[in-house]
Amino acid sequence: MTVQDVKPTRSELIELKRKIKLSESGHKLLKMKRDGLILEFFEILKKAKTVRAELDEQFISSMEKINVAKSVEGIVTVKSTAFSFKDTPRLEVESKNVMGVVVPKIESSSIKKDINERGYGIIGTSSRIDEAAEAYENLVDKIILAAEIETTIKKLLDDIEKTKRRVNALEFKVIPELSEARDFIILRLDEMERENTFRLKRIKA
Amino acid sequence: MAFFIKRGSKKYPYITARVRAMKSKLMPREVYPKLMNMDIAEITRFIEESEYKENVDELAQQYNDIDLFEHALNQNLARTYRKLQRISRDEPNYLITEYLRHWDIWNIKTILRGKNYGADLEEILDTVVAAGQLGYRQLTEIAGMNSIEDIKAALDLTPYYPVIEDYDGAMLSDVENNLDKLYYSRLLASLGSTKAEKLSLKFIRTEIDIKNLKTLFRTKKADLDKTIIFELLIPGGIEIKTADLNKLASLQWSDFLKALEDYSYWSELSDVVSAEMDSLKDMEAVLDKYALAFASKISHYYPLSILPIFDYMLNKELEVRNIRTIVRGKEAQLADETIRKQLVI
Numbered sequence: 176m177t178v179q180d181v182k183p184t185r186s187e188l189i190e191l192k193r194k195i196k197l198s199e200s201g202h203k204l205l206k207m208k209r210d211g212l213i214l215e216f217f218e219i220l221k222k223a224k225t226v227r228a229e230l231d232e233q234f235i236s237s238m239e240k241i242n243v244a245k246s247v248e249g250i251v252t253v254k255s256t257a258f259s260f261k262d263t264p265r266l267e268v269e270s271k272n273v274m275g276v277v278v279p280k281i282e283s284s285s286i287k288k289d290i291n292e293r294g295y296g297i298i299g300t301s302s303r304i305d306e307a308a309e310a311y312e313n314l315v316d317k318i319i320l321a322a323e324i325e326t327t328i329k330k331l332l333d334d335i336e337k338t339k340r341r342v343n344a345l346e347f348k349v350i351p352e353l354s355e356a357r358d359f360i361i362l363r364l365d366e367m368e369r370e371n372t373f374r375l376k377r378i379k380a
Numbered sequence: 381m382a383f384f385i386k387r388g389s390k391k392y393p394y395i396t397a398r399v400r401a402m403k404s405k406l407m408p409r410e411v412y413p414k415l416m417n418m419d420i421a422e423i424t425r426f427i428e429e430s431e432y433k434e435n436v437d438e439l440a441q442q443y444n445d446i447d448l449f450e451h452a453l454n455q456n457l458a459r460t461y462r463k464l465q466r467i468s469r470d471e472p473n474y475l476i477t478e479y480l481r482h483w484d485i486w487n488i489k490t491i492l493r494g495k496n497y498g499a500d501l502e503e504i505l506d507t508v509v510a511a512g513q514l515g516y517r518q519l520t521e522i523a524g525m526n527s528i529e530d531i532k533a534a535l536d537l538t539p540y541y542p543v544i545e546d547y548d549g550a551m552l553s554d555v556e557n558n559l560d561k562l563y564y565s566r567l568l569a570s571l572g573s574t575k576a577e578k579l580s581l582k583f584i585r586t587e588i589d590i591k592n593l594k595t596l597f598r599t600k601k602a603d604l605d606k607t608i609i610f611e612l613l614i615p616g617g618i619e620i621k622t623a624d625l626n627k628l629a630s631l632q633w634s635d636f637l638k639a640l641e642d643y644s645y646w647s648e649l650s651d652v653v654s655a656e657m658d659s660l661k662d663m664e665a666v667l668d669k670y671a672l673a674f675a676s677k678i679s680h681y682y683p684l685s686i687l688p689i690f691d692y693m694l695n696k697e698l699e700v701r702n703i704r705t706i707v708r709g710k711e712a713q714l715a716d717e718t719i720r721k722q723l724v725i
Contacts, residue, residue, distance in 0.1 A: 243709075243714065243718065245708050246704065246707075246719070247665075247705050247722050249454070250447060251454060252507075255486075255489070255494075256493070258497040258507075259496060290604070291599075294496075294552060295493070296553045296554075296555075296556025296557040296560060297553070297595055297598060298556070298557050298560035298595060299489065299556055299559075302597070302601075302660035302661055305602070
């Protein structure tokens with residue numbers, strides 16, 4: 176909105192003042208939201224770092240366990256035993272609200288099982304298979320947790336960026352332009368008043 | 381069936397002489413430390429110049445890299461066992477067949493697991509080791525069947541049928557456990573009362589003790605209910621009798637470890653077992669070493685009996701396992717100490 180487009184009327188001035196007030200309170204609120212989101216982001220970032228470190232650790236441990244199982248029992252045994260796992264993990268994705276940002280909440284089931292519920296017979300298998308299976312169950316659990324946290328971080332970042340852009344737009348574009356238009360109307364109205372006074376004086380004279 | 385088998389030591393001189401010759405071709409224990417110091421390329425060359433060359437050459441078009449060695453080792457093992465069945469007659473043949481039934485059981489389990497999972501024929505056959513009575517052709521036919529009912533019908537003349545008869549696709553683990561129990565009960569029933577057979581029985585019953593100990597450790601660590609644990613134990617152990625199994629199954633983890641001190645196996649286990657132990661793999665390796673040492677010790681008592689043959693079969697299986705452990709372990713860059721602890725020599 177350029178100054179030239181503005182109609183220098185009182186009603187326009189009232190409307191502009193109302194808009195400025197609204198923009199300023201919106202700006203204040205959005206700034207508070209941005210700061211809140213940043214605080215929340217750093218909180219979750221800490222959690223994400225911990226979960227990522229645990230995930231890396233779990234991955235290394237799972238790899239070692241499956242490698243021990245593959246080495247001692249053989250790939251043939253590992254593959255055959257893997258055939259007995261029929262159940263696939265079930266995931267339910269719900270959503271929760273963090274300061275107006277909708278983030279996922281992943282609920283999982285059928286991941287961790289007792290050794291007698293995994294589908295293979297215990298007598299004919301070994302602890303190396305149990306340990307590899309358990310390590311991978313834990314790994315899947317950690318992956319799901321990491322996915323939930325990292326998606327939350329991504330969504331928060333997107334929203335922080337969006338809010339920052341809105342705050343900047345209000346602070347550096349909308350409010351200055353509205354203020355400029357308001358100043359222009361005030362200036363024009365004052366000028367019109369002066370012109371009126373001058374015209375009246377000329378008529379009287 | 382045991383009643384129709386001609387018994388007696390007259391049947392053993394030929395087969396035990398052949399087994400002695402076959403045993404001399406096994407890798408001596410000094411080879412394993414040397415293999416541990418080699419890299420993958422050197423081990424590859426070593427295997428290609430060994431007994432396994434023919435199998436490696438034969439499977440070279442089908443598999444690559446380490447998978448090639450593993451399948452070559454398995455093929456060699458299967459052929460060795462089938463050769464033993466081929467060159468033996470009467471009682472030794474019967475006992476060898478009974479001992480090797482665990483491979484049939486393994487293959488039946490693999491086929492049922494594959495069908496349960498929906499794996500294709502090629503995938504199932506990849507995991508089959510035709511080292512038992514059921515040959516590769518027969519196993520291919522069974523694995524190619526579409527329904528569980530057809531598989532059951534194909535096995536109706538085998539000793540495994542009573543166990544799989546009621547299997548309807550659910551609770552495969554129960555079928556697997558019952559097949560393993562059937563294996564040991566048949567093995568125990570197959571041995572007679574001569575001195576050599578009594579000693580063989582001791583060998584099998586020690587194997588049952590070892591199996592039960594491993595099961596107890598795994599189920600106790602997983603904190604399973606005592607009734608579930610007891611169901612998984614095999615009766616017929618030499619030192620750990622049914623009453624002991626019942627008692628051990630009902631104890632808490634720490635009490636269970638303490639109770640094991642009363643058994644001779646504790647001297648083997650004491651170094652690797654503790655209340656805080658994370659992994660059971662070292663415990664299993666120690667028990668496997670014990671079984672191997674026991675088999676070697678008793679195999680010399682009665683040279684013209686099934687004992688040297690059992691000893692050879694165990695040694696051959698462990699040779700395959702040890703080579704595989706070293707090759708796969710090196711490929712996966714496992715620590716030398718981890719690999720060494722898992723070797724059974």
